[in-house]
Amino acid sequence: MSVFSPVFFERPVLLVARDLLGAQLIRIQNGVRLSGTIIEAEAYDGEQDLACHARSGHTPRNEVMYGPAGHAYIYFTYGMHWMMNVVTGETGYPAAVLLRGLLPTEGLDIIASQRKGQSDKLWCNGPAKLTRAFSIDGLFNRADLCDPFGDLRLEIGAKIPEDNVEKTPRIGIQNTPEPWRSLPWRFLVKQSGIQRK
DNA sequence: AGCACGATTAACT
């Protein structure tokens, strides 16, 4: 498969989040190719979105969100977890897609070893689980996900028809005020065979 | 300088 053009990511974050369903996340780890199909993603849209890390303006942590689309925004939270996002929209406008769920397709033995003791259904069904399974951390912050030779990149995958896309409010933002807390900005592939929780 | 909390997970009652 081939990587996306940056133009794909320069569109509004809601469109990119929906269209990333079915795409492939690729991680080359010690020369081994790991991959998975994106089956869950959330949109975070600008400084006015009070659930978005850009809600308090430009800071050192969220700086990459203001940069060019198609790059990785990876941050550390809860003292132990890494989360991976894809920067979208025009340069200067802070928006990103949080990757929340994958269906692993290549490198299953390596993924299993990095998710020790867990059933295959639980390998990548959470934002911090998939970064652990794919060995993704802050070193990949700012990585160009459109680089066909990058060790972390996105590749075009199956198109998911509209009737197979589920939309719900975003997860883990219970302290965010309305209307943002309830906006249906979480996108999932129905019948992916992966349990949600 | 201090503090509350976080786009979570796994283990435990």
Next chain:
DNA sequence: GTTAATCGTGCTC
């Protein structure tokens, strides 16, 4: 259902 783990970030004093 509840809670510990564990620390960077942003806000208040």
